[in-house]
Amino acid sequence: MDADSLHYSLELVAGSGNILNTEHRTALQTSLLILRKNYKFNRVLFWGKIMGIKEDYFIAQGRGDDELKDKKNLYSFNCMDWFLLPPATIPMIEEVSKAATGRFMGDASHVYENTILKKVGDEDEVEEELVRISAVEHRLAVTIHLIDDESSVIPRGAFIKNPHGFVQVNRCFEGLTESQAAKLDSFLHFRDPKTLKKKSLLELSELNQTIDFLDLLTDDVPKGMWSLQFENANKVLILRCLLWLGMTFYHVPMTPQHGYIYIGDGVRNLDLSFML
Amino acid sequence: MDEHRDRSGDKMLKSSAAFKTFLMKNSQKSNMNLYDHLTRLLLKVMDEQPNDAVDIFEDLSYDVKRGLFEDTKNRLRDLPHTTLAELLAEQQRLLFTQQEDTEHEDELVESPLPNINEIGFYLEQAGVGLGREEMQRIFLALKQLVDSQPLILHCRLWGKILGTQSNYIVAEVEFKDWDNENEKSDQAAEEEQNEARESEENEMDQLPQSTYKPPPVVPKEPMGTGSNKNVYYVCKEPGLPWVKLPSVTPAQITVARQIRKFFTGRLDSPIKSYPPFPGNEANYLRAQIARISAGTHVSPQGFFHVGEEEGEEEDEAPRDSYEVNPDFDGVPVSEMVLSLSMWVHHVQHILKQGRCSWINLAVKPEEDQNEEGEAEETEEEPDEPEPEVGPPLLTPLSQDAEMFNTPPWSTKISSTLTSQHAVAVLRSNLWPGAYAYACGKKFENIYIGWGLKYTGQGYSPPLPPPPQKEYPSEPEVTEALDPTVEEEQVLEDALEEQQAAPEEMENTDEEEEEEEEQELDND
Numbered sequence: 001m002d003a004d005s006l007h008y009s010l011e012l013v014a015g016s017g018n019i020l021n022t023e024h025r026t027a028l029q030t031s032l033l034i035l036r037k038n039y040k041f042n043r044v045l046f047w048g049k050i051m052g053i054k055e056d057y058f059i060a061q062g063r064g065d066d067e068l069k070d071k072k073n074l075y076s077f078n079c080m081d082w083f084l085l086p087p088a089t090i091p092m093i094e095e096v097s098k099a100a101t102g103r104f105m106g107d108a109s110h111v112y113e114n115t116i117l118k119k120v121g122d123e124d125e126v127e128e129e130l131v132r133i134s135a136v137e138h139r140l141a142v143t144i145h146l147i148d149d150e151s152s153v154i155p156r157g158a159f160i161k162n163p164h165g166f167v168q169v170n171r172c173f174e175g176l177t178e179s180q181a182a183k184l185d186s187f188l189h190f191r192d193p194k195t196l197k198k199k200s201l202l203e204l205s206e207l208n209q210t211i212d213f214l215d216l217l218t219d220d221v222p223k224g225m226w227s228l229q230f231e232n233a234n235k236v237l238i239l240r241c242l243l244w245l246g247m248t249f250y251h252v253p254m255t256p257q258h259g260y261i262y263i264g265d266g267v268r269n270l271d272l273s274f275m276l
Numbered sequence: 277m278d279e280h281r282d283r284s285g286d287k288m289l290k291s292s293a294a295f296k297t298f299l300m301k302n303s304q305k306s307n308m309n310l311y312d313h314l315t316r317l318l319l320k321v322m323d324e325q326p327n328d329a330v331d332i333f334e335d336l337s338y339d340v341k342r343g344l345f346e347d348t349k350n351r352l353r354d355l356p357h358t359t360l361a362e363l364l365a366e367q368q369r370l371l372f373t374q375q376e377d378t379e380h381e382d383e384l385v386e387s388p389l390p391n392i393n394e395i396g397f398y399l400e401q402a403g404v405g406l407g408r409e410e411m412q413r414i415f416l417a418l419k420q421l422v423d424s425q426p427l428i429l430h431c432r433l434w435g436k437i438l439g440t441q442s443n444y445i446v447a448e449v450e451f452k453d454w455d456n457e458n459e460k461s462d463q464a465a466e467e468e469q470n471e472a473r474e475s476e477e478n479e480m481d482q483l484p485q486s487t488y489k490p491p492p493v494v495p496k497e498p499m500g501t502g503s504n505k506n507v508y509y510v511c512k513e514p515g516l517p518w519v520k521l522p523s524v525t526p527a528q529i530t531v532a533r534q535i536r537k538f539f540t541g542r543l544d545s546p547i548k549s550y551p552p553f554p555g556n557e558a559n560y561l562r563a564q565i566a567r568i569s570a571g572t573h574v575s576p577q578g579f580f581h582v583g584e585e586e587g588e589e590e591d592e593a594p595r596d597s598y599e600v601n602p603d604f605d606g607v608p609v610s611e612m613v614l615s616l617s618m619w620v621h622h623v624q625h626i627l628k629q630g631r632c633s634w635i636n637l638a639v640k641p642e643e644d645q646n647e648e649g650e651a652e653e654t655e656e657e658p659d660e661p662e663p664e665v666g667p668p669l670l671t672p673l674s675q676d677a678e679m680f681n682t683p684p685w686s687t688k689i690s691s692t693l694t695s696q697h698a699v700a701v702l703r704s705n706l707w708p709g710a711y712a713y714a715c716g717k718k719f720e721n722i723y724i725g726w727g728l729k730y731t732g733q734g735y736s737p738p739l740p741p742p743p744q745k746e747y748p749s750e751p752e753v754t755e756a757l758d759p760t761v762e763e764e765q766v767l768e769d770a771l772e773e774q775q776a777a778p779e780e781m782e783n784t785d786e787e788e789e790e791e792e793e794q795e796l797d798n799d
Contacts (some may be wrong), residue, residue, distance in 0.1 A: 008773050011407045011409070014405060014406050014407030014410065015406060015407070015410065015443070016438065016724075017404060017405070017436065017438075017709060017724030017725060018403065018404065019403060019404065019405050019406075019407065020398060020403060021400070021401060021402075021403050021485040021690060021691065022400065022401075023690075023691050023693065023694075024403070030410070039682075046363055051703075053683060053686055053705065054686065078692070097376075101733065102680070102682065102733075103705070104681055111469060164391075176359070178359055203409075224440065227438075227439075227441070229441065229442060230360055230361075231445070232407070232409070232410060233361060233364055233365065233368060233409075233413070233513075234359075234360040234361040234364045234365075234513075235361050240438070242282065242440070242538065245708075245726060264708075265708065269732070270733075270735075271536055271734060271735040274536055274537075274735055274737060275536050275537050275538045275728075276440075276538060
């Protein structure tokens with residue numbers, strides 16, 4: 001959620017149970033402004049909190065000219081000192097998925113080790129120990145990337161693609177009406193579209209090139225992955241992702257206020273199909 | 277002469293034209309002119325031909341004038357759309373009404389209503405909560421609950437359970453006496469048995485009775501003890517009526533331990549799972565609440581102590597009662613954060629059986645009421661099962677077992693910068709969403725989450741049991757391979773040799789037999 005709107009939008013997502021301490025909130029307001037100036041971001045978002053066993057990681061995300069591609073993630077333990085995370089690449093994702101299991105520790109110097117016993121050949125039963133190593137920073141970067149990829153949401157019309165191909169905030173976005181907001185198909189994934197290309201020509205012809213360049217939430221599998229509710233005396237629309245428990249998206253209908261935040265333990269909910 | 281006539285004619289024409297233009301001049305007020313009005317009026321009289329037109333002439337004129345005003349508004353008007361927020365606001369308005377009959381005496385008597393504003397403040401320091409306005413609404417809703425139920429001893433906000441379609445706000449209530457509850461549950465049980473007996477009588481022919489005896493059902497704990505110590509009320513939004521959850525049975529707890537399901541938000545929705553859950557979502561919710569309470573309700577050590585009436589150390593019966601310790605001074609926050617032994621559980625652990633106090637099922641109880649109406653015959657002699665023992669009440673958290681390589685609790689101090697006035701926060705890693713805080717003499721537990729336990733890497737549902745054996749296998753029923761041709765041949769040769777010795781005389785018979793057997797073999 002945008003750093004400028006932090007002080008009131010945290011109340012709107014409080015229905016999920018996790019809010020920020022007043023101390024952290026004020027620290028964030030100060031430090032995010034400084035961060036924006038130092039790194040020359042266009043916008044700075046408070047992305048959320050990943051809870052570790054000993055300590056929690058506060059994550060901030062800075063956005064450049066292209067909102068979809070120019071993203072930089074930073075983490076901090078005390079909301080004041082921020083450290084830049086490396087961008088997540090495919091070999092990094094592979095490395096982390098093999099090595100890092102269990103919960104986040106909360107220790108910046110922790111190294112994940114996963115030893116796998118592997119049999120070499122059928123004849124000799126020698127077992128080799130393969131040790132996969134990954135650093136916490138890599139794991140954080142990959143987790144944030146995956147969460148953004150799979151569960152970041154925007155209302156339809158909030159971002160537009162300008163003629164140069166940059167994705168930017170739509171200043172004319174007035175907000176969805178209440179009846180539009182009650183339907184899941186008014187929301188889009190904020191990531192490089194994957195299912196959009198698979199749509200038929202007939203469906204594509206109905207879409208508006210400037211605002212419908214992203215995947216719909218209703219194309220997600222399994223179908224019940226998103227929980228749509230009105231909260232806070234039915235004033236705010238809340239979308240919760242059941243695949244990444246802790247991801248909350250909010251939108252106040254008829255206003256341009258929207259945003260998302262992740263407060264959770266950074267572990268994908270693999271049992272989703274059993275739980276629905 | 278002609279000129280004169282012409283001049284007077286012209287004059288008349290001119291004056292009539294002048295008069296006509298005068299008539300056609302639009303009035304400044306109404307933008308109408310007399311000429312048009314008179315035309316319309318006369319046309320109307322021509323059309324309608326009323327009697328005594330001259331008497332109603334003024335009315336006619338008035339009607340014509342009025343008919344000129346068209347209705348500019350559209351006949352169709354939009355129905356005002358009642359939004360969801362407006363509907364809820366109507367119901368939540370009742371929260372803010374003051375009861376007329378509250379007397380000042382009530383302020384002196386200790387009210388069972390907790391001070392949610394204070395709790396909300398401390399929870400906010402800990403980083404947990406629902407937002408100030410929502411907490412305020414919940415506060416008022418709890419007040420409504422307490423006012424509506426007269427026998428409440430303690431009332432507490434237990435927490436919030438999130439669901440896919442709507443959420444539950446849960447309140448924990450302890451009643452002063454349990455007679456009402458027992459009566460209702462007995463009545464329900466009796467009704468069930470009556471229905472079962474009636475269905476038995478309706479059967480005309482007795483179908484063959486199966487010899488299957490289901491394993492004995494663990495009886496549920498009586499109200500006021502063990503996992504049924506408190507009664508829980510839920511509501512969807514503060515302001516909507518509170519619904520009481522049914523009491524929990526051990527079977528529900530054992531099945532709830534094996535399944536993993538989201539809550540939908542509707543209390544009557546069925547739970548489709550394997551093993552099949554005995555009940556609907558209300559029962560599942562109650563079972564999870566019982567498990568969470570047993571696992572995560574903690575208090576600073578010394579806040580509660582065992583009742584002084586039980587002077588002897590009873591090793592057999594588990595302690596199930598505790599009292600607030602009046603001598604508790606409060607533990608400094610730094611100590612609470614450093615070591616887990618300063619926190620203790622104050623809710624009884626639920627045994628594997630599903631109850632807090634173990635019951636021996638092998639013993640035939642005398643009051644056993646069979647729902648099927650069959651007489652229980654003497655059971656086989658089982659081995660005496662060992663009584664299950666859980667950790668006693670008020671055990672410190674340092675004794676909690678570590679599961680899945682994660683420590684079960686994480687402690688934190690709410691602020692490192694102003695640690696003199698900070699709050700000690702305890703977070704459960706096994707039940708994500710369970711928090712406890714302590715600050716001086718005050719403490720509180722709360723759960724805000726999805727109602728699910730942390731199961732490590734992945735959940736795998738339990739396998740179905742192996743299929744039952746059909747009947748005991750005896751040699752008559754077991755299949756055996758038919759003997760092959762060679763084996764039969766060998767057998768025959770052996771028989772021939774035996775018969776050849778005594779019966780050498782009957783060669784022809786043997787030959788016939790051989791031929792017959794060859795024919796049979798060829799078949």
